[in-house]
Amino acid sequence: MANADVVVLAEPGGIRAVRHRLREARLPWIPILILVALVVLGLGADVIAPYNPTKTDITIGGQNIIPPFQDWSHPLGTDKLGKDYLSRMIHGARTTLRVTAPAMAVAIIMGTLIGLVSGYAGRWVDSLLMRITDAVLGFPSLLVALLIVTLLGTGIWTVVMAVTATTWARFARMIRGEVLVNRERDFVILARITGVPPVLIIWRHIFPQTVNTLMVLTSLSIGQVILLEASLSFLGMGLKPGEPAWGIMVAEGRAHLIGGWWLALFPGIVITIVVMAFNFFGDWLRDYLDPKLRRAR
């Protein structure tokens, strides 16, 4: 029983413990709030947005355009066709999620599998897979994306594919490195000696060791992915013009710079803030999970 007391002393239970650990972690609250807002607005866009983002209203104000912060039924104003801009911004969050989430998911799964196989198999499998990975890494991602768009035409799934095709390689490289470190550790060697099949060794013993790296790399990559998606949308390679995507909105605002300065300004600010939030969060996660990875600051 004495042991139990010691445990209690070392780790006070209940809410206090949780609060203590949270304070120790120095959570980046502002980035987290921004990311939560992004997800909530994206998922609940239909309920939260006051208007339909693609519905035009030519009766507004007689001149079809309302500047922001003047008419509180349209807080962020409207665009040239009388579409409510706040609603378009909120639905833009959904578009960002719709492209980023599947692209990241596929890239993570594909990159992790290739990294695990490459690192564990070694020899020619490793050299072959890593040559391909290097070729993808060593090439500007926008060019790869444009090649895919040339072949498949524009559309949201083309953008997802393009983003995936340029993102998986980073995961493969990092995970392979982790596998190389972990495959020579005692518990893995013991598992091998006792005759555990390679698939199980990789899944049960090596993969769990790579999860930290995976999480850090994911949060650091999302910012890049959002920027690539926005660039492709801006270039008109994603959704159709008129649809609510932040990149498209900047492109449309470009045509109305005089007399509609906010049309290009607002979506750009939001993209910047979201990317910053992910970058800050990723930096924090890296420091929190693995102090060894900390860079000189």
Place this chain on the structure above:
Amino acid sequence: MWAYILRRLCEGIITLIVLSFVVFGSVFLTGDVTTFLIPVSEDHDQKVYEAQKKAMGLDRPFIIQYGDFLGHALRLDFGNSFVIRQPVKDLLMERLSATVHLALAGLLLSVAFGVPLGILSAVKRDSAFDKITKAFAIFGMAAPQFWIAIMLILLFGAQLKLLPTFGRGEMEGWLPTLAQVPDMLYHLILPAFVLATSVTAAIMRLARSAMLEVLDTDYVKFAQVKGVHDRVVVWKHAARNALIPVLTFGGITMAGLLNGSVVVEVVFAWPGVGLLLFQAVTSRDYPMAEGAILLSGAAYIFTAILVDILYGYADPRIRVN
């Protein structure tokens, strides 16, 4: 050293061949080019289709077609553009100078600002100057380039009417005449600045962290203790070694320049390869897109090799490995 250069060159050529294979292979798999080349009125005619296919050599096996493509690609011959009906090679060569000018200007700007600012913010660590440059770096890496470009156009073009916001003026080809120089620089300011933002931010952060590490070494501390003037210690003793990692990442940041150049050229209507590639992609002009992608790819790969070779000179330890 020569063995090292040779090895890097071979690797570069192999990457380029893989790239050409992927580009050609994916076009081969997804699109039947023949249908693009037949007049619409004869679209349904099977005989015309077969004849066109045979005339273009598109009925041959994949590998032979690829070999043919590669042979022509080595001479930069990608056939005629579907849209403009001129040889892709001529169109590319016409535009190359504009892209190279822009990339050089962008690189120059980002090194000229990134390196000294990074070094200074390491020396004046945690000062107000350090915090301001850090904020700029965070912003530069998160803000989309196309948006920065449009905001600058809004400010300097539409509102202040200070700077030209599209094209490269009366400039054509590689070298400006003396009279063209002011106009050329005038048109370069905005696009080069936008192209440089993210690269400047990256170089700045890199130079700063490398400099912090070097400032912590014994030889720098010894120089300081010995009474060498601060300026000499920073710029001569420390900066030289801090710049080695900056140089390595130079190759990687070049990717940023190439990525950015498509977007920047589109926004500023800069008549370069990036704009041509964009137009080719939107009109699904296969030969044009193949040519532009392979040319950009080759430029990227050989820049990276050049950087590696320079790095080999700067840091002899690299050559051994």
